[in-house]
Structure formats: structure tokens, C-alpha cells
Amino acid sequence: MKVKGVWNIKQMPMKYVAELENGELAMFNIVPFRNVSADELTPFKGHHPTRQSSTEMPEYLYRFYGLER
Numbered sequence: 001m002k003v004k005g006v007w008n009i010k011q012m013p014m015k016y017v018a019e020l021e022n023g024e025l026a027m028f029n030i031v032p033f034r035n036v037s038a039d040e041l042t043p044f045k046g047h048h049p050t051r052q053s054s055t056e057m058p059e060y061l062y063r064f065y066g067l068e069r
Contacts, residue, residue, distance in 0.1 A: 014031070
């Protein structure tokens with residue numbers, strides 16, 4: 001799945017928030033490592049992660065979740 005970026009928000013330590021190619025924000029559980037499918041994403045209704053206290057997912061983790069930039 002192609003994404004623009006993925007972040008871990010401080011307020012939700014067990015979830016990642018992904019910005020999809022169409023600009024929508026969606027979240028998924030961090031564990032277990034697996035290929036994330038579009039049907040398990042839930043909409044994220046908060047501010048963009050770059051406007052919050054967040055850290056970007058390291059580039060090497062993208063492949064464990066089946067994601068690419």
C-alpha cells in the first residue's frame with residue numbers, strides 16, 4: 001500500500017497514523033507486524049500528525065507493514 005507518511009502520535013502509543021495517497025488520514029495497530037490492508041484501517045479525525053507531538057515511522061519498518069512511500 002502506498003502512503004505519503006506514517007507517524008506514531010504520543011497520545012496513541014499503540015497505533016500508527018498513515019497519510020494515504022489521497023491525503024486522508026487513517027490509523028492501524030502497531031502489533032503484530034503484518035501487511036496492513038485497506039480494510040483494517042480506521043479513519044483518523046484529529047489534526048495532522050506533524051502538527052502534534054509525534055514521531056515518524058523509521059523507513060526500514062515500512063516493509064514489515066507492507067507499506068511503501
